Amino acid sequence: MTEHAPQAVVTAGTGGIGLETALGLARRGWDVTLVGRDPARGEAAVARVDEAAGRGAGRFVRAELSSLAETRQLGERLAGEGPLNLLVNNVGGMWTERWVSPEGVEASIALNHLSPYVLTEALLDALAAGAPSRIVNVTSSAIAAAQTVFADAEPPGPHYGLAATGRAKLAHLAHSMELAERLRPRGISVLAADPGAAATDNAAAMTIDILPPALRPHWEQILKGVSAPVASASKGPLTAATDPALDGSTGLVLGPDGTVDDTLLAFVxxxxxxxxRRWTAELMATAARAS
Structure with a gap:
């Protein structure tokens, strides 16, 4: 890695949209820390990043980001390494079957909202030291399927993976817009990017049961959507991370084509x-008691 290259962290960076984003950053001269769970995938991803950069631009750091304790430890480690110019919170996903994090939080909430919330807070001083810097939070059009009820940890009724992920992504988008205003004086921009549907490993594992019943007639159309090349889905996150036209901008959402798109903000x-804000504080308190 090069001492004077801009420094980026990409979560879930060893495959899918995260890796494609990391490759794009490497081609643009960035040093990239890839965060993931699997050292073998991490080693292979670093080799691809180094090849894209034509030098040693990548490294892998292992962390289980469904664990808020591990996420906090990761943030403390990275914060101790000095200034940071870019954080791409790409970790997330949706699952047909409900499962819970080590702290007992439903996984969609843990990975799509609480984990990036915790990591970002841990890295704020490092990002301020690297300012002007950016935080890019990967969002999703699954927000349109969300139940916008935040009285309890999870809404009443059956668990449907698309709706659960949409609700968690909506929560994080609302948090991102609030965070953008809080961090503006520190020279840290906060942008959200919707990569669109793509043929990721997560998408390949989906079954029709992930959909609320009302959406199941559209299953074939949804499958067609998630057949798009993963490389094309990195355009939104990469634009949010690197486009000079966005210098000084904050609190924006970029669509899959890399242009500003306010569609998802209509839900906020x-x-x-x-x-x-209240729901997140309650979840964090519950997770702290469980750890």
């Missing part, structure tokens, strides 16, 4: 933001 209201 002041009342919802307030509910998410």
């Amino acid at each position: 209201t002041p009342e919802l933001t307030q509910a998410v």
